[in-house]
Amino acid sequence: MQQSDIKNKNNSADISSAEKSTENSASLELRNVCRGFGDEWSREEVISDFSLSINPGELTVLVGPSGCGKTTLVNMLAGFDKPDTGQVLLNEKLITGPGMDRMVVFQETALMPWLTAYQNVVFGPKIRNDLPGRELKKKADYLFEKVGLVEFKDKYPIQLSGGMQRRAELARAMINDPLVMIMDEPFRGLDAMSRELMQEFFVRLFEENRRTNIFVTSEIDEAIFLADRLIVLSNRPTSVRKIIDIKLPRPRELNVLSSTEAYKYKRDAMELLHEEALKNFKRSTPKADS
Numbered sequence: 001m002q003q004s005d006i007k008n009k010n011n012s013a014d015i016s017s018a019e020k021s022t023e024n025s026a027s028l029e030l031r032n033v034c035r036g037f038g039d040e041w042s043r044e045e046v047i048s049d050f051s052l053s054i055n056p057g058e059l060t061v062l063v064g065p066s067g068c069g070k071t072t073l074v075n076m077l078a079g080f081d082k083p084d085t086g087q088v089l090l091n092e093k094l095i096t097g098p099g100m101d102r103m104v105v106f107q108e109t110a111l112m113p114w115l116t117a118y119q120n121v122v123f124g125p126k127i128r129n130d131l132p133g134r135e136l137k138k139k140a141d142y143l144f145e146k147v148g149l150v151e152f153k154d155k156y157p158i159q160l161s162g163g164m165q166r167r168a169e170l171a172r173a174m175i176n177d178p179l180v181m182i183m184d185e186p187f188r189g190l191d192a193m194s195r196e197l198m199q200e201f202f203v204r205l206f207e208e209n210r211r212t213n214i215f216v217t218s219e220i221d222e223a224i225f226l227a228d229r230l231i232v233l234s235n236r237p238t239s240v241r242k243i244i245d246i247k248l249p250r251p252r253e254l255n256v257l258s259s260t261e262a263y264k265y266k267r268d269a270m271e272l273l274h275e276e277a278l279k280n281f282k283r284s285t286p287k288a289d290s
Contacts, residue, residue: 025212026091026101026179028054028077033086035072046072048237050086057210059203061223063269064233064241065276070216073238074184077214078104090180100124103173105186109165111157117168118144118153121175143171146205163194167201174205183215187222196254199225207251220273221257224248224265232272235279241272 030052036045046069054060062070075081076088079098088095090102111120122140125131131139144153147167157165166186173181183202187195203226206213217223223230230244244265248256256262 025056025210027056027089028180028212028214029087029089029092030073030076030083031087031089033076033083033088035069035076035081035083045237047083048239050238050240052231052240054212054214055229056212058228059206059213059215059226060229060231061215061217061227062231062233063217063220063223063273064238065235065273066218068233068235068276069238070233071184074104074182074214074216077180078102078182100176101179102182103176103178103180104182104184105166105169105173107185107188109157109162109169111165111168111172113157116154116156117149117160117164120157120168121153121172124172124176139175140171143175147171147201161194162190163198166190166198170202170205178211180212180214183213185216185218188218195222200254202226203252220266220269223269224262225252225254225257230265230269232269233276235276241276242268244268 030050033047033050034045035047036043038044050073062073064070072081076083077095079095079102082088082096095102111117112123115123118140121143122136125136125139130136140153141150144150147170149164149167149171152160152164157168160168169186187198190198199222206226215223215226217226224246227244227246230246232241232244233239234241246265248259248261248265
């Protein structure tokens with residue numbers, strides 16, 4: 001049997017096992033959600049009558065104009081914030097606050113600088129006393145191998161590159177076995193090569209475990225490469241402008257972005273985002289005196 005045949009067979013097995021792991025995932029739903037900020041006389045509605053269902057085991061990517069409310073949505077899904085009206089549900093149960101069933105990886109690194117990478121990863125379970133010491137070490141060692149940081153686990157965050165810090169944060173989230181991973185532009189600020197490597201790394205992790213993922217990005221190529229469904233958002237007050245089902249085959253390689261199908265998805269998304277940007281520009285441009 002040729003090496004390519006072995007690789008294809010292994011890939012098929014990986015996808016098959018991944019499809020069976022959706023029992024470890026969860027559904028999310030936002031029902032008629034509204035959220036505004038400011039005093040009553042100067043209040044601005046950021047999100048108004050927003051509804052969206054997120055399917056178990058899918059990688060759902062949110063894109064939208066800058067300042068449209070993506071991070072506000074992330075905060076409500078994570079339980080850091082609450083809607084003024086409407087409901088945010090996890091497996092049909094109301095989200096009332098943060099929980100271990102949802103883990104967030106933020107735009108900026110949140111590793112504690114006085115702890116090593118290993119100490120950062122095991123911090124949560126150790127504080128909660130969730131696992132005996134040997135089990136926790138075994139689980140952490142497995143994750144460090146999975147994210148490719150075995151040789152760097154005793155390094156402090158300042159000694160790690162940006163991409164390594166991101167991988168350590170992924171391990172820190174995954175050690176809690178969340179039902180949902182919420183990624184708020186996690187690769188923002190990385191150089192182009194590191195960003196592409198992280199995209200490939202992240203998509204492999206997703207294809208292995210099929211955990212429900214919500215991924216926020218402002219990069220269209222990144223969105224198309226990662227997504228099962230691409231949610232294009234409007235300007236404030238935010239609504240769903242369009243849902244694009246990304247039918248690119250898995251497992252995915254970056255060269256899929258050069259395909260005709262990927263180009264069509266990109267063109268559709270860019271047209272919608274351009275329209276929203278023009279609306280925002282016209283709204284913010286002062287009118288000339290007549």
